Amino acid sequence: MNDRELGCAGGQFMDRGRMNQNGVVQPLLTDLYQITMAYAYWKSDKTDDTAVFDLFFRNNPFHGEFTIFAGLEECLKFLDSFHYSQSDIEYLKQTLPEGIEHEFFEYLGNLTARDVTLYAIDEGTVAFPRVPIIKIEGPLIIVQLLETTLLTLVNYASLMATNAARYRMVAGKHVKLLEFGLRRAQGPDGGLSASKYSYTGGFDGTSNVLAGKLFNIPVKGTHAHAYITSFSSIGELKTRLIKHKQTGIMEDLLEHAIKHRGLLSHLLDVSTEESSEGELAAMVSYAIAFPDGFMALVDTYDVKRSGLLNFSAVALALNDLGYHALGIRIDSGDLAYLSCLARETFEKVAERFKVPWFNKLTIVASNDINEDTILSLNEQGHKIDCFGIGTHLVTCQRQPALGCVYKLVEINGQPRIKLSQDVEKVTMPGNKNAYRLYSADGHALIDLLQKVSEPPPAVGQKVLCRHPFQESKRAYVIPSHVESLYKVYWKAGKICQQLPTLEQVREKVQISLKTLRNDHKRTLNPTPYKVAVSDNLYNFIHDLWLQNAPIGELS
Ligand SMILES: Nc1ncnc2c1ncn2[C@@H]1O[C@H](COP(=O)(O)OP(=O)(O)OP(=O)(O)O)[C@@H](O)[C@H]1O
Ligand SMILES: O=P(O)(O)OC[C@H]1O[C@H](OP(=O)(O)OP(=O)(O)O)[C@H](O)[C@@H]1O
Ligand SMILES: O=C(O)c1cccnc1
Numbered sequence: 001m002n003d004r005e006l007g008c009a010g011g012q013f014m015d016r017g018r019m020n021q022n023g024v025v026q027p028l029l030t031d032l033y034q035i036t037m038a039y040a041y042w043k044s045d046k047t048d049d050t051a052v053f054d055l056f057f058r059n060n061p062f063h064g065e066f067t068i069f070a071g072l073e074e075c076l077k078f079l080d081s082f083h084y085s086q087s088d089i090e091y092l093k094q095t096l097p098e099g100i101e102h103e104f105f106e107y108l109g110n111l112t113a114r115d116v117t118l119y120a121i122d123e124g125t126v127a128f129p130r131v132p133i134i135k136i137e138g139p140l141i142i143v144q145l146l147e148t149t150l151l152t153l154v155n156y157a158s159l160m161a162t163n164a165a166r167y168r169m170v171a172g173k174h175v176k177l178l179e180f181g182l183r184r185a186q187g188p189d190g191g192l193s194a195s196k197y198s199y200t201g202g203f204d205g206t207s208n209v210l211a212g213k214l215f216n217i218p219v220k221g222t223h224a225h226a227y228i229t230s231f232s233s234i235g236e237l238k239t240r241l242i243k244h245k246q247t248g249i250m251e252d253l254l255e256h257a258i259k260h261r262g263l264l265s266h267l268l269d270v271s272t273e274e275s276s277e278g279e280l281a282a283m284v285s286y287a288i289a290f291p292d293g294f295m296a297l298v299d300t301y302d303v304k305r306s307g308l309l310n311f312s313a314v315a316l317a318l319n320d321l322g323y324h325a326l327g328i329r330i331d332s333g334d335l336a337y338l339s340c341l342a343r344e345t346f347e348k349v350a351e352r353f354k355v356p357w358f359n360k361l362t363i364v365a366s367n368d369i370n371e372d373t374i375l376s377l378n379e380q381g382h383k384i385d386c387f388g389i390g391t392h393l394v395t396c397q398r399q400p401a402l403g404c405v406y407k408l409v410e411i412n413g414q415p416r417i418k419l420s421q422d423v424e425k426v427t428m429p430g431n432k433n434a435y436r437l438y439s440a441d442g443h444a445l446i447d448l449l450q451k452v453s454e455p456p457p458a459v460g461q462k463v464l465c466r467h468p469f470q471e472s473k474r475a476y477v478i479p480s481h482v483e484s485l486y487k488v489y490w491k492a493g494k495i496c497q498q499l500p501t502l503e504q505v506r507e508k509v510q511i512s513l514k515t516l517r518n519d520h521k522r523t524l525n526p527t528p529y530k531v532a533v534s535d536n537l538y539n540f541i542h543d544l545w546l547q548n549a550p551i552g553e554l555s
């Protein structure tokens with residue numbers, strides 16, 4: 001294959017700005033056993049051996065039937081910079097068992113990923129169990145050394161993107177989703193990945209400022225209860241003045257708010273005595289700080305008896321001075337009921353005070369939201385425009401890990417199989433290609449694995465698709481469209497494809513999900529998507545299985 005066929009024509013596509021790699025991702029971010037194996041391979045003269053490894057998962061997460069593949073760009077950056085520094089080598093000299101030959105460290109010091117070729121499915125694509133999302137070929141020692149780091153880069157990224165995509169599906173496309181999870185994430189790096197890959201999966205933004213800067217994701221937020229509780233009376237307000245947006249004249253915002261609060265108390269049937277004066281003071285001061293972006297937390301004391309009254313009073317006061325408030329956040333209580341109550345309140349105020357934009361104020365809800373909460377809120381009817389989601393999103397509470405594995409399938413051109421009592425865990429040997437076959441209506445029908453030596457399935461031609469392990473399960477498929485799933489992403493020390501931006505990967509997720517039938521995507525008992533092998537590969541696997549399975553003896 002020449003460079004053009006590989007997509008390498010323009011040389012290395014990645015610009016330096018994008019190379020900005022997470023400093024934690026380096027060759028020593030691995031399990032010790034990769035390096036001890038490297039020494040043993042080296043000692044047994046396997047430096048010229050070449051291998052093929054498949055990176056794949058066995059089960060979809062969250063009781064679902066699809067997974068979003070993410071993390072590829074980080075894998076490529078890792079390959080690009082793969083090199084043991086002098087201090088890495090010094091550390092390994094002290095850490096590895098005594099007696100390691102000096103030449104091995106010289107060998108390690110010269111290792112790069114130059115001779116490695118990496119094939120992958122596009123980042124952001126839906127992927128399925130047993131279909132390798134990455135296939136990697138090259139010198140045995142180096143491709144073995146990559147295992148743990150590639151897995152850590154793909155597992156959480158894909159889990160997170162899948163989780164986020166599921167939240168997006170249940171919330172629908174019109175509701176905004178914000179990721180608020182940094183404080184609850186699995187440490188700083190977990191928090192950054194969560195923000196990045198929740199955006200990939202379909203979130204609209206994050207509260208994580210560093211993620212915003214590093215990944216160019218929209219950063220958004222409201223304020224905490226502490227801001228409200230930091231005021232206990234209006235006497236604490238050091239400034240009440242704000243410039244009228246149009247006239248520029250300084251006016252007393254509190255005075256306007258108190259006037260409106262009196263009128264509102266009749267309209268909303270809430271006594272001003274019941275409402276919190278500290279909350280009013282806090283909202284006034286926040287509005288002075290952000291007159292064009294006023295968004296207030298209304299549940300500190302009582303949404304109905306205090307929060308909505310004070311918010312509406314301050315928002316009307318801002319309106320007197322030419323500004324439009326943005327909305328509210330509710331962080332406790334019955335979110336369906338309270339969001340409806342808030343919307344009703346805004347509608348009443350809009351009508352009574354002739355402020356039509358009040359109808360459109362944004363209602364943000366947060367507080368331990370998960371997929372089930374959103375589904376339940378949908379059933380009940382709610383008026384929430386935006387969910388702020390932290391803990392359950394970033395910790396992937398329903399399934400905290402994706403089980404991607406990295407398995408040797410070929411060495412020096414010879415297939416390798418890993419047997420297991422558990423049929424699911426038997427590996428699919430040999431160097432394979434993967435195809436997605438589509439129906440005439442554009443839906444993905446089945447993923448098909450074949451030996452690389454087989455010709456690709458052809459449009460309009462009947463293909464026998466077999467279950468990899470159950471002999472009787474097979475079907476003929478006549479594809480209307482055939483997609484070859486792998487592209488060469490890394491070869492001869494270069495990134496071989498124009499890498500998409502995060503925004504493009506995010507779009508890809510939605511496009512790819514659209515190709516899946518709804519019954520594969522529903523939350524309850526989704527239909528499994530079929531993954532098959534060609535007849536040729538089926539026979540190859542089973543012959544090898546028989547060759548490798550010892551025959552027991554009964555006595
Ligand atoms: N209408 C609703 N239907 C289903 N779940 C809801 C609804 N409203 C809120 N929830 C969820 O119910 C849980 C309520 O949490 P919790 O019992 O801690 O109450 P709380 O309102 O936060 O109380 P507190 O005032 O003590 O903070 C949250 O997970 C929230 O997302
Ligand atoms: O609920 P999550 O999905 O994790 O979303 C993030 C939460 O973080 C904040 O809570 P905070 O840290 O103030 O603690 P809280 O639980 O007492 O509200 C915010 O008020 C949300 O409730
Ligand atoms: O901006 C917010 O409202 C926010 C941010 C982080 C956690 N909880 C809420």
Ligand SMILES: [Mg+2]
Nearest residue numbers: 331366367368
């Ligand atoms: Mg909370």
